[in-house]
Amino acid sequence: MTLDLIFAALADPTRRAILTMLLEDDMAVTDVAHPFDMSLAAISKHLKVLAEAGLIAQERRGRVIWCKLLPDAMRAATVWIAGFGMFEALDLDAFERFLEEEIAPEPSE
Incomplete structure (x- = not known):
């Protein structure tokens, strides 16, 4: 399922950081790798996961591979x-008061 791939990709903090960087603009793989203390091969693996989830696209321009954010996949996760x-948060204090009123013994006449 696509949502499984999206959420699996988003589970890693490095991949989330990469997506945040790509919010600004398309980036070359080497520029994506620059702020991270890991090998280019490790960054490439992260980029592959993001691409397989449909969160980014990679395009070769000459000798450079560029990464581009694809917002539609994120939109699908957001819609889900x-x-x-639609579910309102349950107010447990109000629920407790309601139960106390409902199960309270009736005053004897």
Whole structure:
């Protein structure tokens, strides 16, 4: 399922950081790798996961591979998450008061 791939990709903090960087603009793979203390091969693996999830696209321009954010995949995840917004948070204190009123013994006459 695509959502499984998206959430698996988003589970890693390095991949989330890469997506944040790509919010600004397309970037060359070497520029993506620059702020991280890991090998270019490790960054390439992270980029592959993001690409397989549909979160980024990679394009060769001459000798340089560029990465571009694809917001539609993130939109699908956002729509799925938003579906849970229809449930209001349960006010446990109010629920407790309601139960106390409902099960309270009736005053004797």
